Amino acid sequence: MSRVLRASAIMAAGTMVSRVTGFVRTALLAAAISTAYVGDAYNVAYAIPFILFDFLIGGILSSVVVPMIVKRQKNDPDGGRAYEQRLMTLGTVVLTLVAVLAVLLARPLIGLYTEGWNARKIEVAVTLAQYILPQIAFFGIGAIAGAILNTRDRFGAPMWAPVLNNVVMIGVLVVYYLLLGDAGADIDKVTGADLALLGLGTTAGIVAQCLVLVVSLHRAGFRFRPRFDLRDAGLGEMGRTAVWTFAYVGVSQIAFLVTTRLSSGAGEAAPGAGNSAYASAFQLFQLPYGIIAVSVITAMLPRMSRAVHDGQLESVREEFASGVRLVSALLVPAGLMLMVLGPAVTVLIFSWGTMTIDSAVYIGNVLQVFGLALVPFSIFQLLLRVFYAFGDTRTPVFIGAGNTVVSIALSLLAYSLLPAEYVVMGLAAAFAITYVVGTAIAWTLAARRVRGLQGRAVAAGLSRMYVAALPAALVALGVLWLTQELTDLTPLSAAIMLAAGGGLGMVLYLVIAHRMRIPEVSSIVGMVAGRVGR
Template sequence: MNRLLRAGAIMAAGTMVSRVTGFLRTAVIAAAIGTTLLGDAYNVAYQIPFILFDLLIGGMLSSVIVPSIVRAQQRDPDGGVAYEQRLMTLALLLLVSVATLGVLLARPIIELYTSDLTPRGVEVAATLARYILPQIAFFGLGAIAGAILNTRDRFAAPMWAPVLNNLVVIGVGLTYIVIVGGTDDINEVTAGELALLGLGTTAGIVAQSIALVIALHRAGFRFRPRFDFRGSGLGELARLGGWALAYVAVYQVGFVVTTNLATAAGVRAAAEGADYGAGWTPYNYAYQLFQLPYGIIAVSVITAMLPRMSRFAAEGRFDSVREEFASGVRTVCSLIVPGGVLLMVLGPAVTVLIFSHGANSTEDAIYIGNVLQVFGLALVPFSLFQLLLRVFYALGDTRTPAFIAAGNATFNATLSVLLYLVLPARYTVLGLALSFAVTYVVSSAVTWMLASRRVGGLGGRHVLDGLGRMYGAAVPCAALALGVLWATRGLLGLDAVGAIVMLAAGGGLGAGVYFVLANRMRIPEVKSIVGMVAGRLAR
């Protein structure tokens, strides 16, 4: 567990800076273009490269590519170097082709992911997509470089490189504000301003990818294009990747449903006279904030434990697989539990501080915070679900997760459509977040049972006992934060100053109460974290 904590701490530091600058980037872009129709057009266009990348390579990174590289390093006489070179060559060929095709088909792709946007909205989103879609090739280059670095236990660069991306886009957003003055009118934005937003966003990914390539070079890797794919072992990657592709494709079908429902709700809410954004952009921004504790804590632990689990599985050491998984779950939950509770209490304070500027009103920011509060319900089950999938990936099984994804996406889409039909437009996005939370509660329970059967048990009773004690320590934390929120709102109101007080006093004191109580309750993971931090401070 100490090894996992140390590796996780290194990555968490980079991820923390990356996420903080990422939210600053999001806040600057939101201040520049708002959370209504122009914001929706930008954010839909911004998401498409991520979607296409996930469909082609991103979904296979943790499930197939990292375990396959580990096996090649153990199997091949050259330590897997030729395999890595072929993999990077193939990925670049594929993604450059897809990026080119995506630019040509930008408008039909935009129309697939949106509902009820005006012709001007579709035109703006398609223009932005043409500027942003070339990112796909650079995503691939950086992602494969990051995967190779992870298999060599070089975790820092992949976690720190996104900071460069964020800084570039922050500069672009500030430049846009200086030039335009912060307007969210989609009918007034010019072709030059769209070029600034789109090309500037792509420049951020280019900088991130270059940083990862430099880090990989320093790690001793030398890229040489190799086209001798036949008999190279990539066939196994393609076989396993087929199910990984099915997994991602199923989720993207669900994503299409969510984006269409959210954009339609935003148009309906505006038509009904809502004085705040209630469409895709609030959902997207709340989801990004929801990902902060998951990204800092769970992703760091997952990244550190997957190569080890893959090695144990390749050696047939399933007891070590179980031990590594159990250590990861306990470490993640010890921090995710209070994180989810504090999100449910302090969500609006977070979003008022970040988003109530420029083209956004305080009401816009509070609405995003309300969506974030609902997402807080999903933090523990979502993180647990992602950890459970790594058990299958370490075993080389991508088929089972694909079937799990089909059930997950079907359940979520059905519940989302039902809530869309019964809720008023201004509450629809809240309903979509609730559907997400309920889906992952159900999915994590089902996935736990399936994974437990594969490795001979996952210690469910021990985990439930630990979760019970963690929530026992988190309840007083939430109560204290809630008391501070009510008192501050009564005295100062919910503006930027009030939000700072709520987060500093409510969040800081609440987190302190949790760690004191958890330490007293002898939760071993919290004791290890407290001991590690105390040791660092004592140096």
């Protein structure tokens, strides 16, 4: 566990800075363009490159590429260098072509992910998409570079590179707001030049992020040489494995498509309660997951892949179980805190510029519902890596298909039964229920694959963590109630709620968990104490 903890700490530090600057970026974005019409148009345009990237290569990086690079590093006479060069060559060519094609198809792509939008809103979204879609190539090249760095146990750069992206975008948004003020959120007043600043600025951030990763890879000893001898690239093996990953991503994107269309439709009926609110709450939900779970997952997958390659199933079981316990040690209290303090978080971040307190509180209500999903969602992602370590991309497709069916059914139910202003909250609840069900199914199948996942030990650890976290949540709830009794909800009172309620709650959790001798928390406390003592 100490190896995972050390590697995860390095990544978590970078991810923390990345997420904090990401919060500043998100707050400035909401302040500049709001979460109504311009905000919805931007968020849909911004999401499409990530959707296409995930479909084309994002999914296979962790499930196929990392295990195959590890295999080539072990088996090839040159340590896999030629394979890495072919991979980078292929990725660069394919992703550049996709980016060009996506720009040409911007209008039908926007139409696919929207529902009931008027002509002006569609036009703004299409224009933004044409400026933003080229980032597919840069994002993909950077991601391939990051994957190669991970197989060399170089985890820092992939976690720190997004910070530069956020800094660039923060600068762009400051300029945008200073130039336009409240007019920047008025869809009838923004001009083509305004949209160019917003769209090209977004792409410039991704270009900077890509350059950081490419330079880091060069410093790690990788030398890019275009290689088109793809016959030796192992594409047949990769294709046979990746076809199931494409299927998994495709199935997952069906659920995302439905969610996006339903939230965009709700936003037309209830401005401010649409796709932008859902996307903003989801980004905040991703903070603890990104800082804690992603760091552990990234460090864990190469090691599990090596253990599978060496036939050491016991190491796989131990790696997975320790990863779950380590992740849950912080995500259990974080999930409860989101459920209690969600509106305080969003009022502090979003109630500026063109945003109102009520709009920020609404995002916080959605975030509270997402808090239910934090632990099951994170464990689900860890479970998928068990299959990927075996090179099994087929089983996750069937699990993902089940998730999609549950998600779509619950989302449609929420859309048909709830008033427009509550639809997005219903979609967040559908997300949470989906991952509870999906985690139960994935756990059962993964346990069969590795002959057990130390389920009793994990369940016992989680139970003790929740016991330790409940008093912390009650303290946060008490501070929330007292603050609301004494003053109105403002950014200042929200900051007090978070500092007093969240801060005291987390300290109380760490103290109780440490005294309960929960080993993962004790390791975290010991590591922090050691750093402070130096």
